[in-house]
Amino acid sequence: MNKAPFETADDLAEAQLSLSAQLQRKLEKLILNGELKPGEKLNELDLSKRFGTSRGPLREAMQNLCARGLAEAVRNRGVFVRTISPEEAFELYDVRAALFGLAGYLLTDRINDTILENLHVYLDRMETLAKKRSVPEYYRANLEFHDYLVRSAGNKALLIEYHSFVNRLHLCRMRVLVSEGGLSVSNREHAEMVDAAASGDNQRAQQTFFRHVERAKMRFRATLDREEMTQDVTAAPVQKG
Structure with a gap:
């Protein structure tokens, strides 16, 4: 294998x-x-x-x-x-979604049994790590899974541009993964992407890859909202009777 x-x-x-x-x-x-x-x-x-x-x-x-x-x-x-503002992060997510969608479109024409087998090895590994709640290990495998997808698309210019945006989003992506249910949700979407790439439908793959990043962006926004609510509750003065 x-x-x-x-x-x-x-x-x-x-x-x-x-x-x-x-x-x-x-x-x-x-x-x-x-x-x-x-x-x-x-x-x-x-x-x-x-x-x-x-x-x-x-x-x-x-x-x-x-x-x-x-x-x-x-x-x-x-x-x-490194620090990154929410506004910068949202803009980076938008560009990453477009690039990743293109990777899905191109990958559909290049996927073969070897690539598909490797992708399922990644999925199985991340599923095991998600069940163990091994966040750092899952995150590293998650990065390598996405990198493998883009590399397998076979476009060097795309790979270079993708890396330039992904590197600046590391800290945001980790915050999303550690949120409740983040690991399992992430890997379910990974399986959807693999199925789409293997379907032979370029448009479906492009949309599925794009949607994965858009969902991650929404989860990041929700994470920020929860953190802000927690800070507000913590900072609220105690009412004395």
Whole structure:
């Protein structure tokens, strides 16, 4: 059976990864689980002590985080966890939806038994992770699943543009996934996309891929609304009788 790319990477023991790759994974988990918050500075000294490592591999890991859109380097100030405004996020979702829809349209003409088998391996893996509520692991598999879909569409220009938008949306997408039921809903839509791509109907695939991102945008908006309501309740003064 052909294995999807993530299986090779995820099944490697941490000891087999380079030190900078190990540190990158640890930092990703701290960011995606909220321990390192948007706008927070990645303090090299504190992190090197925490992980028991020198600053060289740590700097490389931080550079990789910047390349993936999870952090940003500010000249003469350091590296910070990336922040993104809701307005910017909504605009990015709109462009990503159009690009992803195009990927679905193109993929329909290129899909074969090998690609389809790999996609089902991804679906099974993410279903297992969703049941375990393994959010960081699911998120990584989710990213690789979407990347595999776009790569399989066979358009290099599309892949480059897609990555430029996806990297800037990482933190928004994680917040949606950790919301109640986010993992299972996400993977049900993944299965719909695979079915659409395998149907041979370009228009159906384009619409299904586009709708997946639009739904994610709506879930992100709902997540923001819930967070705002929670903040309002927390900040409300206590009424004394």
